[in-house]
Amino acid sequence: MKDNYFHINIGRQIGAGGLELARILGKKYGINVYDKELIYMAAKESGLDKGLFENADENNNLNLHNNFNFSSFASMTASVMGFNSISGGKLFKIQSDVILDLAAKESTIFIGRCADYILRDCPNCLNVFITADKNDRIARARKGGLFGKDTEKLSDEKISEMLDKGDRKRSDYYGSFSFKVWGAAESYDMCLNSSVLGMDRCVKIISDYIDEKLLRK
Numbered sequence: 001m002k003d004n005y006f007h008i009n010i011g012r013q014i015g016a017g018g019l020e021l022a023r024i025l026g027k028k029y030g031i032n033v034y035d036k037e038l039i040y041m042a043a044k045e046s047g048l049d050k051g052l053f054e055n056a057d058e059n060n061n062l063n064l065h066n067n068f069n070f071s072s073f074a075s076m077t078a079s080v081m082g083f084n085s086i087s088g089g090k091l092f093k094i095q096s097d098v099i100l101d102l103a104a105k106e107s108t109i110f111i112g113r114c115a116d117y118i119l120r121d122c123p124n125c126l127n128v129f130i131t132a133d134k135n136d137r138i139a140r141a142r143k144g145g146l147f148g149k150d151t152e153k154l155s156d157e158k159i160s161e162m163l164d165k166g167d168r169k170r171s172d173y174y175g176s177f178s179f180k181v182w183g184a185a186e187s188y189d190m191c192l193n194s195s196v197l198g199m200d201r202c203v204k205i206i207s208d209y210i211d212e213k214l215l216r217k
Contacts, residue, residue, distance in 0.1 A: 005124060006214035008109045008206065009116040011174070011182065012130040014166040015137030015146060017194045017202075021130060022109045024203050029210065034102065035111040042095040056091045058112055058173040059166070092177050112170065116188065117178035124214050128206060129188045133195040137163055 008025060012018025019035060026033040039057055043050035096118045102108055103119055110119075116127035132140075138159045145151045147162055154162075167183075174182035185191050190209070192202045 005103065005105075005107045006210065007103055007107065007115075007119055007122060007125045008210070009119060009125060009127045010109065010111050010130060011116065011128070011170075011188065012112065013132060013137065013183070014163050014170070015141040016130045016132035017140060017199055018130040019111055021194070021199060021202055021206075022111055024199070025206060025210075026109050028203070028207065029107070031107045031109060032102075033109045033111065034099075038095055038098055038110075038113060041098045042091070045098055046094045048091075048094075053091055053095065056088050058170045088176075112174075114174055114178045117180065126190065126206065126209055126214065127188045129183055129185075129191045130202070131183065131191065131193050133193070134160060134163070136195045 008022070010018045010022050019033075022033045022035075025031075036057075036059070039053040040050055042048075042053050092114075095113065099110060099113070099115055099118050103122060116125070119125050138156050141147065141159050141163060142152050142154070147154065147159070151159070171182040174180065178187075180187040183191075190206070192205065194202055197205070
């Protein structure tokens with residue numbers, strides 16, 4: 001892993017704007033942002049069906065209520081039956097190797113998936129957690145169709161419930177593999193509230209750190 005590469009690992013509450021922030025930073029510094037792409041890369045690298053990785057992914061429940069159908073269930077079932085000896089830990093190891101390989105080749109921004117833990121021995125990392133007020137998260141989820149095309153028709157209460165459910169999924173995933181507490185200040189270098197600070201200020205705070213601490217090494 002070259003010393004002149006740097007890596008930003010972003011954990012986030014659902015609807016807090018973590019992916020939006022990552023894309024702004026990626027464009028600013030000309031580096032790649034890796035989110036769900038990691039699933040497809042892990043599948044390609046291992047030769048396993050991507051359904052296995054999707055089923056084990058931290059986000060696998062976000063669109064379930066809108067996107068579930070028999071064909072997708074049959075595909076997932078076939079994948080699991082075909083590779084029933086593949087444990088969640090093994091799938092995590094495969095995805096971890098993809099993250100480590102990418103980090104060895106380029107500066108990166110990783111979204112979730114315990115990248116901060118996987119790159120814990122890398123000196124040029126900034127581990128960030130993005131949170132936001134619930135009303136803002138609901139609005140962002142509705143505007144972005146986060147829970148499928150019918151998201152805008154859902155009540156605030158239903159979206160709030162689904163946000164909480166998704167966050168519990170991420171928390172369980174993070175805790176299971178990193179042995180740290182998802183969203184807790186001590187698990188990260190920096191925790192930012194995008195509702196309080198605004199996206200522009202969040203970008204500036206992280207950019208200042210990159211410029212002063214990571215690019216000057």
